[in-house]
Amino acid sequence: AQSVAQPEDQVNVAEGNPLTVKCTYSVSGNPYLFWYVQYPNRGLQFLLKYITGDNLVKGSYGFEAEFNKSQTSFHLKKPSALVSDSALYFCPRGGNTGKLIFGQGTTLQVKP
Amino acid sequence: DGGITQSPKYLFRKEGQNVTLSCEQNLNHDAMYWYRQDPGQGLRLIYYSQIVNDFQKGDIAEGYSVSREKKESFPLTVTSAQKNPTAFYLCASSRDWNQPQHFGDGTRLSIL
Numbered sequence: 721a722q723s724v725a726q727p728e729d730q731v732n733v734a735e736g737n738p739l740t741v742k743c744t745y746s747v748s749g750n751p752y753l754f755w756y757v758q759y760p761n762r763g764l765q766f767l768l769k770y771i772t773g774d775n776l777v778k779g780s781y782g783f784e785a786e787f788n789k790s791q792t793s794f795h796l797k798k799p800s801a802l803v804s805d806s807a808l809y810f811c812p813r814g815g816n817t818g819k820l821i822f823g824q825g826t827t828l829q830v831k832p
Numbered sequence: 833d834g835g836i837t838q839s840p841k842y843l844f845r846k847e848g849q850n851v852t853l854s855c856e857q858n859l860n861h862d863a864m865y866w867y868r869q870d871p872g873q874g875l876r877l878i879y880y881s882q883i884v885n886d887f888q889k890g891d892i893a894e895g896y897s898v899s900r901e902k903k904e905s906f907p908l909t910v911t912s913a914q915k916n917p918t919a920f921y922l923c924a925s926s927r928d929w930n931q932p933q934h935f936g937d938g939t940r941l942s943i944l
Contacts, residue, residue, distance in 0.1 A: 752930060763836075763922055763935030764875075771930050810874060818863050818882065818929035819890070822874030 722749050724813050726823040733801045733830055741796040741826050743785075743811035752814040753794045755785055757807045758825075764810065770794060781805075801830045834859045838923050838936035844944045845910065845917060853908045853939045855923035864906035865933060868892060869920040878921075881906055882929075910941065918942050 723746045733739045745751045752771050756764040768779025775787045785796045794811060808827050812820035836857045845851045857864065863882045867875040877890030881900040895914025900906055906925075910917045920940050924933040 754932065756935075761920075761938070761940075763838075763924075763937045764933075766932040766934070769932060812874075814930065816929050817880075817888075818865070818926055818933075819877055819880060820865075820875070820933065822876070824872065824874050 722746055722813060722815065722821055724753075724811055724821060724823045726809075726811060726826045728826050729824070730827045730829060733828070735803050735830050735832050736800050739796075739798050739801040739805070739828065739830070741809050741811075741828060743794045743796065743823070744792050745794060745813055747792055749815065751787075751792075751794075753785075753787065754812050754814065754820070755779065755783065755794075755796050756810045756812065758810065759807050767796070801828075803830050803832055806830045836923060836925055836934055836936035838921075838939050840939060841937070843939055843941045845941060846944050848912045850909055850911050851941070853910070853921055853923075853941070855906045855908065855936060856904055857906075857925045857934070858904060859925055859927075859934060860903070861925035861927050861934070862903070863926045863929070864900065865924040865926075866890075866896075866898065866906070866908045867922045867924065869922060869938075875922060878908065 754769045755767040770787045778784045810825045812822045839854045865880040866878040879898040881887035897909045923936045926933045
């Protein structure tokens with residue numbers, strides 16, 4: 721079955737340091753992958769997507785992610801974290817029906 | 833501005849009562865989705881609709897019903913058969929299956 725996993729419940733990083741939020745996906749099917757961010761009591765905001773093409777995907781707010789087929793990963797990265805980046809991050813995978821399959825999410829805490 | 837509007841923001845249900853959550857979009861998107869979010873879990877798909885007058889069950893459809901009579905609207909009814917309805921409900925829409933989903937800001941449903 722198609723699935724994604726976010727192995728870390730929480731990631732802590734100091735402001736100004738680089739951040740990485742990890743995501744791995746199951747091998748079955750074509751991995752259409754997304755990253756979304758959710759602030760408290762709000763809906764999800766789209767950051768970036770990988771459907772096909774370049775493995776390095778650049779998205780909103782300075783975020784980027786690298787699709788790695790050999791490691792079945794799609795980690796989210798940012799060179800310099802901001803306190804305002806503190807939120808809940810999801811990397812769902814999609815398919816040709818538009819259905820998104822979510823993992824449990826990763827809470828990012830950026831400390832001043 | 834285009835977007836998705838969910839109402840109400842907070843809703844309380846009495847035992848044995850059906851309640852309806854509203855979702856309206858002015859993005860001219862064909863596809864619409866309803867998700868449920870519980871603490872510490874990712875989003876789970878309840879129902880989705882790829883076109884007017886058609887909808888499909890998601891992973892946790894039991895105790896819920898939907899309609900899609902207009903392109904702009906996709907209301908969700910939480911019936912009395914749903915025994916654990918307390919959750920954060922999110923509606924989303926997308927232009928096509930491989931396009932990002934746009935989310936509303938959710939309705940938080942609680943039991944009185």
